Amino acid sequence: MDFEWSESQKVFQARVRGFTERVIEPEAKEFDEKNLFPVATFRKMSKEGFLGITVPSEYGGGNGGAMEYSILCEEIARASAAYIHNGHYQTEKMLFHYGTAEQRREFLPPLAAGEFLAATAISESGVGSSFNGMAATASREKDGYILNGEKVHINDVAEAQIINFFAMAPQGLTVFLVHTATPGFTILEKMDPMGLRASPIYSFRLTDCRVPESRRIGQEGQGAQVFFSAFNHSRIGNASCLLGIAAEALERAISFIRQRKVGNRVVADFQGIRWIVAELSTRIEAAGLLRDRAAWMEDREKDPARETSMAKLLAGEIAMEAVSQAIQLTGSHGCYRDKPFERYLRDAKSLCIAGGTLEVMKNNIARQILG
Numbered sequence: 001m002d003f004e005w006s007e008s009q010k011v012f013q014a015r016v017r018g019f020t021e022r023v024i025e026p027e028a029k030e031f032d033e034k035n036l037f038p039v040a041t042f043r044k045m046s047k048e049g050f051l052g053i054t055v056p057s058e059y060g061g062g063n064g065g066a067m068e069y070s071i072l073c074e075e076i077a078r079a080s081a082a083y084i085h086n087g088h089y090q091t092e093k094m095l096f097h098y099g100t101a102e103q104r105r106e107f108l109p110p111l112a113a114g115e116f117l118a119a120t121a122i123s124e125s126g127v128g129s130s131f132n133g134m135a136a137t138a139s140r141e142k143d144g145y146i147l148n149g150e151k152v153h154i155n156d157v158a159e160a161q162i163i164n165f166f167a168m169a170p171q172g173l174t175v176f177l178v179h180t181a182t183p184g185f186t187i188l189e190k191m192d193p194m195g196l197r198a199s200p201i202y203s204f205r206l207t208d209c210r211v212p213e214s215r216r217i218g219q220e221g222q223g224a225q226v227f228f229s230a231f232n233h234s235r236i237g238n239a240s241c242l243l244g245i246a247a248e249a250l251e252r253a254i255s256f257i258r259q260r261k262v263g264n265r266v267v268a269d270f271q272g273i274r275w276i277v278a279e280l281s282t283r284i285e286a287a288g289l290l291r292d293r294a295a296w297m298e299d300r301e302k303d304p305a306r307e308t309s310m311a312k313l314l315a316g317e318i319a320m321e322a323v324s325q326a327i328q329l330t331g332s333h334g335c336y337r338d339k340p341f342e343r344y345l346r347d348a349k350s351l352c353i354a355g356g357t358l359e360v361m362k363n364n365i366a367r368q369i370l371g
């Protein structure tokens with residue numbers, strides 16, 4: 001057992017932290033307030049290789065594993081978790097696990113290079129935690145499919161060039177790659193979400209949108225397997241973002257209480273305050289170890305379903321608690337919007353829902369244990 005990151009992982013972490021402090025931190029508040037996709041920073045992240053971090057090098061990616069992805073998410077979320085575009089990484093994973101050789105060759109290089117941005121389109125007004133009742137359809141025609149349906153809560157879809165679109169085909173739930181330039185694609189509404197606002201959310205519709213069979217990911221009816229191949233991975237990313245938020249909030253609070261005096265005493269000297277710091281630090285560490293184990297399992301191709309759900313559950317709970325306590329520790333000083341705490345709170349809450357709620361994580365864990 002080895003609790004140390006490799007030298008290259010340490011170097012990568014330092015590089016991402018430097019980028020985050022230099023590029024994302026100074027603009028994060030503005031893009032949150034404006035509810036805008038940060039195009040220029042997306043380009044810079046592409047140049048750094050961050051968009052294809054886990055894509056194999058033969059497709060122009062960084063060849064990293066789940067641990068490198070975790071480091072990336074955790075470090076970037078210290079400034080803003082909205083800069084991790086989950087749909088993009090999910091699409092890469094779907095293609096890697098279920099794409100044909102041609103699909104990988106065609107789509108992985110531009111995705112890894114950030115020439116294409118990808119979005120994930122599952123949710124509908126009647127479909128969230130379960131696929132049951134999905135109304136989007138894929139009807140067969142001679143050499144392909146006709147897609148119809150409305151999706152809601154979809155991050156980055158107006159900015160994306162490619163979507164993975166979930167629909168009911170004759171054989172059941174199926175995933176398709178759809179170019180947003182395809183006739184029949186229409187954005188319906190830009191939403192006004194509470195958190196992760198630099199990754200804007202939209203509803204959109206596909207109307208009689210024709211795609212060839214070569215745009216289907218996996219077999220017809222294999223949608224659930226394709227989903228899990230990507231979401232087990234992206235939940236490690238969700239957990240990492242939540243850990244980054246928790247750690248950053250606590251560190252900011254610690255530097256405040258170290259210098260803040262109440263009467264003639266420093267706040268960090270109060271016993272009750274010290275216990276809060278001790279408890280939060282312990283729980284953040286525990287959640288980090290669980291995340292590391294989930295990443296370790298995925299990198300060894302062991303089924304990480306239980307551990308990824310556990311990691312997201314614990315990281316979600318600790319992030320909400322850590323940010324709330326950080327505001328408490330900083331008193332009135334943390335209650336203003338020039339501090340990032342309220343944004344962290346909104347982002348952490350959103351991450352406890354997006355990509356699978358914490359209740360769904362509990363169901364996954366219970367299913368793994370109890371059947």
Ligand SMILES: Cc1cc2nc3c(=O)[nH]c(=O)nc-3n(C[C@H](O)[C@H](O)[C@H](O)COP(=O)(O)OP(=O)(O)OC[C@H]3O[C@@H](n4cnc5c(N)ncnc54)[C@H](O)[C@@H]3O)c2cc1C
Nearest residue numbers: 120121122123128129153154155350353354355356357359
């Ligand atoms: C910021 C954000 C970004 C998002 N981005 C995307 C995106 O890019 N693409 C996309 O397809 N979707 C996206 N979503 C949608 C997201 O995946 C869903 O919101 C999520 O899966 C939950 O579905 P729901 O909101 O419909 O809640 P519901 O499924 O209606 O659940 C409502 C409540 O019931 C609970 N619940 C549901 N089922 C059970 C159960 N069996 N046992 C116990 N409790 C249960 C839930 O945990 C929740 O508390 C995003 C959501 C958010 C908030």
